Amino acid sequence: MHEAALERLAGLREAGLFSGRFYAERLISADGSDPLTSYERFRRTPFMTKDQIRHASVEERTATAPEDVYGVFSSSGTTGRRTMYVYSRNDKNVHERFVRTFLTEIGVTARDLGAVMAPIGTGVMAHTMMWEFTTMGAGYVNCPEPSPENMLETVEDVPVSVVATRPDVVSAACYRPELRERFAASGVRLLLLGGGFLTEGRRALLERVWGARCYSLFGMSEVFGPMAAECQRRDGLHYLDDYLLIEVLDPLSHEPVGDGEVGVAVYTTLWDKGFPLLRYWTDDYVSVTHEPCDCGLDLPRMRFFGRRADGLFPSPRHRDQPIVFPKQIEETLFSHGLVGEYLCDLYSGSLVVRSERCDLAEADPRAAGAELSELCALPVSVKLVDPGTLGVCAGSRRIRNGGW
Numbered sequence: 001m002h003e004a005a006l007e008r009l010a011g012l013r014e015a016g017l018f019s020g021r022f023y024a025e026r027l028i029s030a031d032g033s034d035p036l037t038s039y040e041r042f043r044r045t046p047f048m049t050k051d052q053i054r055h056a057s058v059e060e061r062t063a064t065a066p067e068d069v070y071g072v073f074s075s076s077g078t079t080g081r082r083t084m085y086v087y088s089r090n091d092k093n094v095h096e097r098f099v100r101t102f103l104t105e106i107g108v109t110a111r112d113l114g115a116v117m118a119p120i121g122t123g124v125m126a127h128t129m130m131w132e133f134t135t136m137g138a139g140y141v142n143c144p145e146p147s148p149e150n151m152l153e154t155v156e157d158v159p160v161s162v163v164a165t166r167p168d169v170v171s172a173a174c175y176r177p178e179l180r181e182r183f184a185a186s187g188v189r190l191l192l193l194g195g196g197f198l199t200e201g202r203r204a205l206l207e208r209v210w211g212a213r214c215y216s217l218f219g220m221s222e223v224f225g226p227m228a229a230e231c232q233r234r235d236g237l238h239y240l241d242d243y244l245l246i247e248v249l250d251p252l253s254h255e256p257v258g259d260g261e262v263g264v265a266v267y268t269t270l271w272d273k274g275f276p277l278l279r280y281w282t283d284d285y286v287s288v289t290h291e292p293c294d295c296g297l298d299l300p301r302m303r304f305f306g307r308r309a310d311g312l313f314p315s316p317r318h319r320d321q322p323i324v325f326p327k328q329i330e331e332t333l334f335s336h337g338l339v340g341e342y343l344c345d346l347y348s349g350s351l352v353v354r355s356e357r358c359d360l361a362e363a364d365p366r367a368a369g370a371e372l373s374e375l376c377a378l379p380v381s382v383k384l385v386d387p388g389t390l391g392v393c394a395g396s397r398r399i400r401n402g403g404w
C-alpha cells in the first residue's frame with residue numbers, strides 16, 4: 001500500500017528536503033527501522049498538526065534556498081492566527097501542472113477572461129486564482145470587494161467568461177431579484193468555486209441565476225491553494241496522487257478506512273515543496289475512492305464533508321465525533337426550497353434554523369425541520385424570516401455551536 005509514495009518520499013529525504021529543524025525527528029523510528037520501507041512503518045510517524053506549524057518559524061519549515069523562493073503567503077486565518085508559508089519555484093510548477101490538468105478538462109482556454117472575486121491581500125486564494133488564469137494563457141481582472149454591485153459592474157464592464165471565487169460570494173447575486181437578469185445576461189459561462197463547500201442545491205441555484213456551469217475546487221493554503229477539482233462529470237474531486245498522498249483514517253483508532261469510506265484526511269506532499277507536509281492531520285472529514293471515473297482521468301477522487309470544528313456535536317462531552325456537517329444541513333434546507341441566506345443556532349440540545357425568504361423556490365420549512373430533526377437526532381425548528389434580516393455576509397459562519 002502506498003509504495004510509490006514512500007519511494008518518492010525516500011528520494012526527497014535523500015535530496016535533503018526534510019533537513020529543516022521542524023522535520024528532524026519525524027522520519028526516525030523509535031526502533032531504528034526506516035519508516036519509509038513500508039506503510040506499516042510509515043504509519044507510526046507522528047502526525048503533523050496545525051498547532052505545531054503555528055509554533056514553528058517559517059525557516060524551520062523549509063529547506064528552500066533563497067534563490068528558489070517564489071513567494072511567502074499567509075493562510076486565510078479562518079481557524080485562528082494567520083500562518084506564513086514559503087512557496088518555492090517548484091510549488092509553482094506543480095500548481096501549473098494541477099491547473100493544466102483540471103482547467104483543460106473543464107474547458108478553460110486562452111480565449112477566456114477570468115475574474116478573481118476575492119480580496120487581494122497576502123492570502124493564498126487570490127494569488128492562486130490569478131495564477132490559474134495566467135497558467136491557461138487567459139487574462140484576468142480583479143474584483144477585490146465582491147459585493148453584488150461590484151461583481152455586476154465587473155462582468156458588465158469587461159467580457160468576463162470565467163469567475164473564480166467562493167460559493168458564498170457569488171450566491172449574493174441570487175438574493176438580489178432586481179439584479180438577477182443582468183447577471184444572467186453577462187458572458188460568464190463558468191464559475192470555479194473553492195474555499196468552503198458547494199452543495200448540489202446551491203450549485204443548481206447558482207447555475208440558474210448566473211447562467212453558468214459551476215465546478216468545485218478544494219484546496220488549502222498549506223499545499224498551494226487548489227489541490228483537488230471536479231471533472232466534467234462532477235462526481236467527486238480528482239487529485240494528483242503522484243504529488244499528494246491522502247490517508248483517510250478513523251478519527252479515534254487512526255486505522256485506515258476502506259475505499260470510499262469517511263474518515264479524517266492526513267496529507268503528505270510528494271514533491272520538492274517549499275513547506276513539505278508529512279502526515280498532516282487536518283480535521284477534514286473526507287472519503288477517497290479509486291473507482292474509475294467516466295471522464296477517463298486516471299486519478300483518484302475525494303469527497304469533502306466538512307471540518308471537525310464546523311460540525312455539530314451530540315453533546316459538549318462528545319466533541320470527538322461530529323454527527324452532522326454544515327454541508328448536510330444546507331443540502332437538506334435547499335432540497336426543501338429554503339434557498340435563502342440562513343443561520344443555525346444550537347441552544348441547549350435543540351437546533352433553531354432561520355432562513356430568509358427567497359422567491360426562487362417554494363419553501364417547506366415544516367418538512368425541512370422534520371428531516372433535519374432526523375438527521376441531527378435533535379429537535380429542530382425551521383423558521384422563515386424576511387430577506388436581509390439575518391445580516392449574513394460572505395464568509396460568515398452559518399452554523400453556530402455556541403448555545404450549549
Ligand SMILES: [Zn+2]
Pocket residue numbers: 231232233234238293294295296297
Ligand atoms: Zn472524473
